[in-house]
Amino acid sequence: MAARWRAVTRPIYLYFRLLGQQMKAIMAYEADFVIYAGSAVLVQLVGFIFIWTIFQRIPTINGWTMWEVVMMYALIFLTEGVGSLFFEGTWGLARLVYTGKFDSFLLRPVSPILQVVTADVGLNGLGNIVTGFILIGLSVTHVSLEWTPGRIAMLAIAIVSASAIRVAINLGTAATVFWTRSPWSSVPMFVHQLGDFAKYPLTIYSLGVQVIIVIAIPFAFVSFFPTAVVFGESPWSLPGLLTPLVAIYTVVLAVVIFRVGLRRYEGAGN
Amino acid sequence: MVVAGSHKYVSLARASLEVILTYRLSFLMNVIGTVFYVIAMFYLWRTIFGGNSAALGGFTWLEMKGYLLVAFLMNSLLTWYDEFMIGRGIREGEVASDLVRPLDFQTSRFAQAVGPVPTELATALLVAMAVAFAFGGVALPPDPVYAAVFVVSAALATLIKFGLIFCVAMGAFWTTGLYGLTTGRIAVQGVFSGALIPLAFFPDWLRAISAVLPFQGTVSTPALIYLGKVDGTAMLAMVAVQAAWAVGLIVLGRLIFRRAVRAVTIHGG
Numbered sequence: 001m002a003a004r005w006r007a008v009t010r011p012i013y014l015y016f017r018l019l020g021q022q023m024k025a026i027m028a029y030e031a032d033f034v035i036y037a038g039s040a041v042l043v044q045l046v047g048f049i050f051i052w053t054i055f056q057r058i059p060t061i062n063g064w065t066m067w068e069v070v071m072m073y074a075l076i077f078l079t080e081g082v083g084s085l086f087f088e089g090t091w092g093l094a095r096l097v098y099t100g101k102f103d104s105f106l107l108r109p110v111s112p113i114l115q116v117v118t119a120d121v122g123l124n125g126l127g128n129i130v131t132g133f134i135l136i137g138l139s140v141t142h143v144s145l146e147w148t149p150g151r152i153a154m155l156a157i158a159i160v161s162a163s164a165i166r167v168a169i170n171l172g173t174a175a176t177v178f179w180t181r182s183p184w185s186s187v188p189m190f191v192h193q194l195g196d197f198a199k200y201p202l203t204i205y206s207l208g209v210q211v212i213i214v215i216a217i218p219f220a221f222v223s224f225f226p227t228a229v230v231f232g233e234s235p236w237s238l239p240g241l242l243t244p245l246v247a248i249y250t251v252v253l254a255v256v257i258f259r260v261g262l263r264r265y266e267g268a269g270n
Numbered sequence: 271m272v273v274a275g276s277h278k279y280v281s282l283a284r285a286s287l288e289v290i291l292t293y294r295l296s297f298l299m300n301v302i303g304t305v306f307y308v309i310a311m312f313y314l315w316r317t318i319f320g321g322n323s324a325a326l327g328g329f330t331w332l333e334m335k336g337y338l339l340v341a342f343l344m345n346s347l348l349t350w351y352d353e354f355m356i357g358r359g360i361r362e363g364e365v366a367s368d369l370v371r372p373l374d375f376q377t378s379r380f381a382q383a384v385g386p387v388p389t390e391l392a393t394a395l396l397v398a399m400a401v402a403f404a405f406g407g408v409a410l411p412p413d414p415v416y417a418a419v420f421v422v423s424a425a426l427a428t429l430i431k432f433g434l435i436f437c438v439a440m441g442a443f444w445t446t447g448l449y450g451l452t453t454g455r456i457a458v459q460g461v462f463s464g465a466l467i468p469l470a471f472f473p474d475w476l477r478a479i480s481a482v483l484p485f486q487g488t489v490s491t492p493a494l495i496y497l498g499k500v501d502g503t504a505m506l507a508m509v510a511v512q513a514a515w516a517v518g519l520i521v522l523g524r525l526i527f528r529r530a531v532r533a534v535t536i537h538g539g
Contacts, residue, residue, distance in 0.1 A: 032447035039453040046457045049476075050466045054318065057326060057471065062317050124450065186299040193303035196310045204317040209309070 011114055018118035019086065026121050033123045040127030044077050047199075048135065064201045068231055071139040072223040073199050078132025078159065079166035079222055080195075085125030087117040087167045090174040091185050097265070098183035106266070113258055117171070143231060151230065158226035161247035165222050166195075168247070172254035178261030191217055198223040202236075221246040278373060279381040286385030301346070301393045308342045308397070312405050327471040333497050334468075336409035339398045340493040341465045344424065346394035348431045352383040353452045356435070357442035369531065376436060376524055383432055412498035419505060423492040426512040430487045433519025434459070440523065443530035464490030484519060487512040 027033060051073060055066035083090075093116050096102040105115045136159075145151065173188040180187060194212065198219035202210055213219040221243050228236035229243065290297050315338065319331040329337060356379050359365055368375055402408045411417040434455060441451045460466045462485035469480050469490050480486050491508050494500050500508060 029446055031445055032450065035445060035447035035450035035454075039450040039457065042454050042457045046461050046466070049461055053467050053471050053473075053476075056473070058318055061314070124453070182295075184293075186295065190299045190303050193306045196307045200310060200314050204313045206313075209313070 011111060014110055015114055015118060018115065019121065022118060022121040026123055036122070036124040037127035040077075040081070040124040041131050044074075044128065044131040044135065047073055047077070062201055062203045064203070065143070067139040067142045068227055068233070069200065070135055071227045071230070072201065074132045074135035074139065075159070075162050075223040075226060076195055076199050077128045078136065079163045081125040081128025081130075081132055082163040083125070083167050083170055084122030085129060086121075087170065088122035088125070089115075089117045089119030090167075090170045091122075091188065092116075092120050093174040094177040094182055094185045094188075097177050097181070112262060113171070113255065116174075117167075140230070145231070155230050157244055158230060161243045162222040162226050164247040165218060165243075165250050168250035168254040169217060169219075172250070172257045175254070175258040175261040178265045195219050195222070218246050218250060279377055282373075282378055282381040283385035286382040287389065290386040290389055297389070298393070301390075301397065304342075304346070305397050305401070308338065308401060311338055312401060316405070327468060328499075329468060329470070330409075332407070333409045335402065335405060335407075336497055337468055337493050339402060339408055340496050341489050342401075343391075343394050343398055344427055344431075344489045344492060345465055346390050347387055347428050348383055348390075348435060350449075350452045350456060352379075352432075353435050353439045353448065353455075355382065356439035357448040360439070360442040361446065361448075365531075365534070375527060376520070379436060379439075380432055383435070384428070387428070409497055411496055416495055416498045416501075419509065420492055420496045423495050423509055423512060426509065426516050427488045427492050429516035430484055430512060430519060433516055433523055434484065434488075436523040437519060437526060440526040440530055443534065459485045459488060462486060463488045464493065468493075484515040487515050 048070065051066060051069055054061070055069075059065075061069060093102070096105070096116070096119065102112075102116075105112050108115065136155075140155070169191060170188060173191045174185065176187045177185075194217055197205065197209055197213050202213070202220050202224040205213075210220075214221075221240075225236060225240035226243055227233075229240035231237075312335065315334050316331070319326060319334065324330075326334075359368065359379075365375075368378065371378075411420060438451050438455045439448065442448045445451070462480045462483045464480070464486055465488075469477055469486060472480065480490075491512055495505060495508070
């Protein structure tokens with residue numbers, strides 16, 4: 001029993017130790033931290049100005065109010081922040097493999113995934129997380145909702161699930177480097193950009209785009225569906241209840257892709 | 271003399287273009303990535319216009335599509351990558367050997383930045399045409415005069431953008447957080463250039479701020495000229511303002527560079 005418990009706690013402990021070391025290294029450059037966090041805040045502010053300006057002209061977009069769209073927007077940036085602050089290392093995987101540094105990860109008795117995600121820290125993430133939470137806070141207080149414990153739990157689950165999906169997409173696409181051997185994160189970046197679609201309500205798109213961001217790369221479950229659930233916008237809130245399941249599915253899929261890729265990488269004689 | 275000296279910069283530009291062509295897959299992925307943003311914008315504005323032909327903020331849907339594509343085109347020329355490259359040269363000390371060469375530092379960086387512009391332009395035009403086709407056509411300049419002035423204005427817009435990029439890249443002399451500065455530049459430029467939304471949609475106070483900043487010259491001015499929204503002396507005045515900002519920013523960049531080099535020389539002996 002104790003051994004099994006250790007199998008769970010050990011990676012978590014290691015994760016925070018490894019990430020802590022990166023934090024220390026980066027915090028040495030205090031000015032950089034201010035610049036990165038500040039620029040993230042600026043980007044979100046700009047996004048908010050854009051949405052606000054549009055809604056000065058029209059009351060709703062396809063029936064979605066300004067604060068609902070703000071919520072979708074905020075979820076995209078908040079989850080991006082979680083990815084940057086806690087799992088930035090996925091963006092460096094291509095470089096690690098290209099330079100051969102990844103091989104040293106394989107020699108250590110620690111999960112390679114754990115080492116990859118903790119290989120870097122994106123301090124801009126902090127700016128995104130804080131501003132994301134502020135925008136979500138503004139959003140939910142501007143819409144008259146009854147704050148039952150159930151709804152609060154739904155909001156919390158939505159944020160956690162959305163973050164998990166986002167990180168899983170980053171990890172799964174980063175692992176394509178085991179096949180492409182590209183020194184850049186072109187594939188992850190490409191897929192990452194698809195997230196632009198999820199900043200606005202799913203209903204504005206034609207079927208093709210909807211299929212891509214609901215089924216192929218489930219960005220709609222990062223922003224649109226969680227928003228629909230929290231605000232109780234039927235009929236979209238019903239599939240929105242699947243969000244935690246989609247999160248589990250994408251995380252498992254990402255880990256599987258990583259493991260298959262890793263086996264291929266090792267098999268190639270490295 | 272000018273012609274005799276310029277071939278050095280032309281070869282710098284060509285070398286920089288070749289680098290892009292060597293890694294064309296990566297370049298293509300980057301371009302296609304930005305397309306998603308444009309497509310999302312088209313869907314969003316199509317929904318906002320709601321299929322009716324009434325103008326919003328002085329734009330019809332047909333004009334709005336033209337505006338969005340000109341904005342996309344202008345945003346495709348010179349990117350964060352140029353700041354990154356100038357910054358890397360400074361951070362990794364390449365700047366020391368640049369100072370020894372009989373070349374002007376800013377002109378060299380300009381040559382390297384504009385080298386890939388033909389590829390950026392060609393890809394962006396291809397994408398713009400595909401998007402225009404998919405969304406049922408866009409407004410074209412109402413007469414050839416606007417088209418001609420638009421080309422001049424777009425060239426000046428690129429000069430202004432280079433001026434901005436160069437000034438921001440000088441930040442690499444003082445901080446290692448250049449990418450953060452670049453992100454900030456892109457965000458601020460997005461709002462005040464009219465790239466996100468035509469400035470006409472803004473409330474008066476926001477429009478007043480945009481008017482005194484250089485950013486509107488990078489997107490709004492060429493886009494409005496393209497659509498024939500301004501004419502006569504007003505149009506020429508706008509182009510003159512662009513030219514003034516281009517010169518001003520390039521001179522500012524030179525001043526910052528000179529100051530930075532002095533600091534570096536003192537520190538480095």
